[in-house]
Amino acid sequence: MKIAAVKVIVTCPGRNFVTLKITTDQGVHGIGDATLNGRELAVVSYLQDHVADCLVGRDAGAIEDIWQYLYRGCYWRRGPVTMAAIGAVDTALWDIKAKAAGMPLYELLGGRSRRGVMVYGHASGRDIEETSDEVARYIELGYRAIRAQSGVPGMDSTYGVSADRMYYEPADAALPTENVWSTEKYLDHVPKLFDRLRERFGFGHHLLHDVHHRLTPMEAARLGISLEDYRLFWMEDPTPVENQEAFRLIRKHTVTPLAVGEIFNTVWDCKDLLSEQLIDYIRTTVTHAGGITHLRRIADLAAMYQIRTGCHGATDLSPVCMGAALHFDTWAPNFGIQEYMLHTEPTDEVFPHDYRFSEGELHAGESPGHGVDIDERLAAKYPYRKAYLPVNRLRDGTMWNW
Ligand code: GCO
Numbered sequence: 001m002k003i004a005a006v007k008v009i010v011t012c013p014g015r016n017f018v019t020l021k022i023t024t025d026q027g028v029h030g031i032g033d034a035t036l037n038g039r040e041l042a043v044v045s046y047l048q049d050h051v052a053d054c055l056v057g058r059d060a061g062a063i064e065d066i067w068q069y070l071y072r073g074c075y076w077r078r079g080p081v082t083m084a085a086i087g088a089v090d091t092a093l094w095d096i097k098a099k100a101a102g103m104p105l106y107e108l109l110g111g112r113s114r115r116g117v118m119v120y121g122h123a124s125g126r127d128i129e130e131t132s133d134e135v136a137r138y139i140e141l142g143y144r145a146i147r148a149q150s151g152v153p154g155m156d157s158t159y160g161v162s163a164d165r166m167y168y169e170p171a172d173a174a175l176p177t178e179n180v181w182s183t184e185k186y187l188d189h190v191p192k193l194f195d196r197l198r199e200r201f202g203f204g205h206h207l208l209h210d211v212h213h214r215l216t217p218m219e220a221a222r223l224g225i226s227l228e229d230y231r232l233f234w235m236e237d238p239t240p241v242e243n244q245e246a247f248r249l250i251r252k253h254t255v256t257p258l259a260v261g262e263i264f265n266t267v268w269d270c271k272d273l274l275s276e277q278l279i280d281y282i283r284t285t286v287t288h289a290g291g292i293t294h295l296r297r298i299a300d301l302a303a304m305y306q307i308r309t310g311c312h313g314a315t316d317l318s319p320v321c322m323g324a325a326l327h328f329d330t331w332a333p334n335f336g337i338q339e340y341m342l343h344t345e346p347t348d349e350v351f352p353h354d355y356r357f358s359e360g361e362l363h364a365g366e367s368p369g370h371g372v373d374i375d376e377r378l379a380a381k382y383p384y385r386k387a388y389l390p391v392n393r394l395r396d397g398t399m400w401n402w
């Protein structure tokens with residue numbers, strides 16, 4: 001079965017998504033997510049101008065060879081644009097292979113390791129009480145794991161909190177919004193949030209928190225220590241990870257579990273974190289780390305060190321990524337948890353899918369492939385709209401990490 005056509009589809013049903021569609025000479029098609037939030041068109045060009053021609057005529061079943069061809073063959077390895085493009089090709093080809101085999105994708109990966117995939121939802125509010133009420137709502141909906149973020153007194157905005165709490169969307173403006181950040185106020189506030197949540201809900205649910213790269217390693221260690229009594233499932237991205245060694249310092253001080261990796265592109269970004277067992281969960285997902293083929297290598301390395309997966313699942317990852325990730329999660333022996341943010345209704349209409357939520361778990365569907373498709377006619381009704389993530393500054397104007 002040969003690759004006959006390669007098409008890039010951009011749509012904005014509430015937010016931008018880039019989808020790659022590969023069709024074979026036998027009429028089977030597969031799709032992959034290539035969305036890179038705030039830098040979408042760079043991946044569109046990469047695929048259209050530099051990948052599409054190289055794929056036409058190749059054996060659609062040679063997934064590994066095509067992966068190596070695109071990775072080694074471009075000479076310029078790694079990086080978010082390259083790896084999102086490779087990830088989309090890889091996901092579409094796995095979709096095709098599974099459809100051709102008449103099997104749900106998880107069967108090709110090695111079969112089912114669990115009945116369902118535990119997910120966590122996002123509870124947030126302008127203050128602790130509002131967040132606490134949101135946590136109550138998620139518990140009501142059947143979630144067993146909930147990420148909690150709250151506005152910080154004295155700060156106008158912070159990561160994870162917005163007016164539309166069920167559908168938090170950080171890429172909110174045609175030019176980056178400028179936020180102001182205070183580490184002192186934040187560090188003072190977060191333990192109070194979890195103190196209240198454990199007091200109100202007890203210890204029967206998993207609670208998670210995303211620091212979103214904002215602390216230094218020593219500050220992260222301090223936060224980890226101050227959250228230990230509340231037994232978090234994880235503390236996410238406590239500090240930036242260009243320097244993987246920074247995590248040695250955090251690890252030395254706290255037993256609060258750590259999750260990292262949503263912005264990683266390859267196994268090389270986390271090799272030391274994994275092999276030195278400096279984290280507990282690896283957050284990389286299908287879209288940004290070279291597809292199923294490469295994510296599997298990362299998960300296998302993590303498994304050697306008892307590190308589990310916790311795939312990124314924010315709204316900027318399309319339902320195509322979610323579908324593929326769920327098949328991956330259904331197979332991965334060292335699966336930990338899956339992030340699940342609801343997509344808006346128009347998004348779900350553009351991307352019909354067969355995964356479903358029940359009792360705190362998502363379930364991959366049984367249809368052949370990864371179970372997600374794109375309605376191209378509907379997609380065409382939502383043209384691309386420029387949207388950026390915010391930036392962060394300290395109170396004196398210094399640029400900080402968002
Ligand atoms: C998360 C993430 C997201 C990112 C977003 C950036 O844990 O879900 O931190 O909210 O900010 O994916 O595009």
Ligand code: MG
Pocket residue numbers: 210212236237262
């Ligand atoms: Mg995060």
